[in-house]
Amino acid sequence: MKWNIDEMDAEQLKSPEEQWSTFHDQYILRGMPVKLASYNKFNCVSTVASDSVCNRWGSGDSNATWDDIVRCMPHAVMDKVVTVQLARLKEEQEEGDDEKIDASSRIYKRRRLDDCSEALFDSSIGPISAKEIDKYLSDDMLCTERFSNCPTFMGQDDQITTEMPFGRVMSQLYDTSACSRKLFACCIAQEPILSLSEEEESVYAKDVKSIECKTNGTVGYVHNSSTPLSTLSDYNPLHVLADGIVLPSTLLPHDHVKIRNVNFWFTNQISTSNWHYDGNQNILAVVYGEKTIELCPPDPQISGLKPSPISSNLANHPILLRSNNIRAQNLSREMKQANECLRRHRKLIKVQAGDALFIPEGW
DSSP: OOOOOEEEEGGGSOSHHHHHHHHIIIIITTTOOEEEESGGGSSSSOHHHHSOTTTOTBSOOTTOOHHHHHHHSOGGGTTOEEEEEEEEOOOOOOTTOOOOOOHHHHHHHHHHOSOHHHHHTOTTTOSOOHHHHHHHHSOGGGGSHHHHTSOEESOOTTEEEEEEEHHHHHGGGSOOSHIIIIIEEEEEEEEEEEEOOHHHHHHSTTTEEEEEEOTTSOEEEEESSSSOOTTHHHHOTTGGGGGGBOOOGGGOOTTTOOBOEEEEEEESSSOEEOSOOOSSOEEEEOSSSEEEEEEOOSOHHHHOOOBOOTTSTTTTSBGGGSGGGSOHHHHHHHHHHHHHHHHHHOEEEEEETTOEEEEOTTO
């Protein structure tokens, strides 16, 4: 399967109707990803002209500093407690220390072997892990020195899940203390700002009608009554961030699109996540920094990755990353087959601050 990533530019599609019809017909219906250049321009009202970065933390202003963005966030959110993942970083070796075998060196050693199965049972490097399988399947660019030793957040045993005040996490981007700089990387993963999951729908059935994106890109709950939801923060501690979000409203007309979740992601240093798929349509918008995404079509015959059922205890990860469910003699063969398929069909997409990427269901 030959495919490429298209890029939609709001300035080339003048009217909101043309933007929506192009997005709907060429990408949603066909299930194809597309990059959105300057996502804040896909609005009926120019957010750049009408709102400064000091008023909208999620405006996608590529010139905004991290301090600008944090200052835009309401003070009320800084004391909210959020769930975070902590991954221990590799400590710097002093000169003369014994050489340590880390995940990246083990991967490169395996790649130099003619028969991958020899490495699976090599007592000198120990059993293969899900993290190593994931990196083995990744593009060579993501296994360079810049990425090879960065943490991979995938819920493995060497990570800690805990709770921290949101403001403390936000301050760690430039925190140079020994604890945050050398010992741990910190990640907020999929923390809901607004959500209409089954649990919330049952709790708020009488009060919440929907999540709606307005013409200027702002997003919020639509209530069935004028009574505010007093317990909203119990379910979504970050809901006060919603006022500062900018979404591409012309691509999310409320009479055609149902928004179920608006989530927040953050990491305080270069990090990666593992191969996975989502059971819904997503728009990934980068507010600060950049994100490099490896994408492959959802067909297992093309990607070589057999997906786990979305409702299973393996969540939305390839079965291959749960190698204890695969016979040892088959693991080497399946790794090689998947790697060969991915090399032929995957694409690397870099999404920088101010841009977004539409990722269809199953990719």
